[in-house]
Amino acid sequence: MKTNQKILPGxxxxxxxxxFYLCLIVIIPLAGxxxxxxxxxxxxxxxxxxxxxxxxxxxxxxxxxxxxxxxxAFFGLLTAWxxxxxxxxxxxxxxxxxxxxxxxxxxxxxxxxxxxxxxNGWIGEHLAAFGIKAAFNPLGIIIALTFVGLPxxxxxxxxxxxxxxxxxxxAAASLGATRSQCFLKVVLPSITPALLTGFTLAxxxxxxxxxSVIFIAGNIPMKSEIIPLLIAIKLEQFDYTGACAIALxxxxxxxxxxxxxxLIQRWHAARSM
Numbered sequence: 096m097k098t099n100q101k102i103l104p105g106x107x108x109x110x111x112x113x114x115f116y117l118c119l120i121v122i123i124p125l126a127g128x129x130x131x132x133x134x135x136x137x138x139x140x141x142x143x144x145x146x147x148x149x150x151x152x153x154x155x156x157x158x159x160x161x162x163x164x165x166x167x168a169f170f171g172l173l174t175a176w177x178x179x180x181x182x183x184x185x186x187x188x189x190x191x192x193x194x195x196x197x198x199x200x201x202x203x204x205x206x207x208x209x210x211x212x213x214x215n216g217w218i219g220e221h222l223a224a225f226g227i228k229a230a231f232n233p234l235g236i237i238i239a240l241t242f243v244g245l246p247x248x249x250x251x252x253x254x255x256x257x258x259x260x261x262x263x264x265x266a267a268a269s270l271g272a273t274r275s276q277c278f279l280k281v282v283l284p285s286i287t288p289a290l291l292t293g294f295t296l297a298x299x300x301x302x303x304x305x306x307s308v309i310f311i312a313g314n315i316p317m318k319s320e321i322i323p324l325l326i327a328i329k330l331e332q333f334d335y336t337g338a339c340a341i342a343l344x345x346x347x348x349x350x351x352x353x354x355x356x357x358l359i360q361r362w363h364a365a366r367s368m
Contacts, residue, residue, distance in 0.1 A: 132343040143340040156322040160301030163240035168294045171248025179256040196243045201306025208239055209311045231313030239307045244297030251293035255286050291359050299352040
């Protein structure tokens with residue numbers, strides 16, 4: 096006997112709870128940040144966010160996040176390619192290791208990276224022999240952001256590569272295309288939207304990363320001080336106005352990146368139709 100009984104309650108109830116939850120967790124805190132910043136006044140807001148120390152932190156956070164995202168776009172694509180196209184011993188272990196930055200506490204990652212890349216660390220001592228100082232330097236920030244951002248690119252590109260039919264590449268090869276031409280003309284156009292999405296996600300994660308960076312950055316003002324740390328410092332100094340103003344800029348940047356990701360996904364969906 097058929098029944099029309101549904102597992103979940105009706106549309107009105109579920110929508111109401113969903114909206115209530117989103118308001119409680121997301122909209123109300125963000126609205127409070129906007130209201131707090133709006134009460135500052137434009138002149139005071141501009142003075143706070145344009146201070147030399149704040150501008151230096153913005154340049155460092157966005158610059159290092161961009162460089163790390165570019166590195167992850169290349170090596171993330173390479174890693175996804177190897178995981179999809181080849182079978183080898185230990186493949187499942189490598190595939191699981193990609194998700195390690197997701198599962199590992201960021202503070203643990205920061206301590207581990209600092210231990211490795213400090214001048215007396217296993218890797219840092221060899222870099223120091225060539226005059227390269229990784230830890231307590233902007234280079235250390237890029238290393239940490241590369242570590243935490245890699246899974247975003249791999250897990251975004253990997254399913255798209257799996258969906259590409261190998262017969263398409265074989266057809267291009269049978270028509271005389273070289274391996275590089277097959278990749279550039281057949282594979283790359285198909286994975287470009289996913290690659291751009293992974294790049295944007297890694298970049299967005301990088302500009303807001305805190306736990307894995309503060310240990311290896313050195314946190315030197317005007318040199319290796321990131322924006323999330325500067326916000327935390329202002330909160331410790333009870334400068335809530337300054338913290339809110341800087342946080343608002345970061346929030347607007349996050350909205351812009353979210354908008355960019357949605358545009359890329361819509362572009363990909365339009366091309367797939």
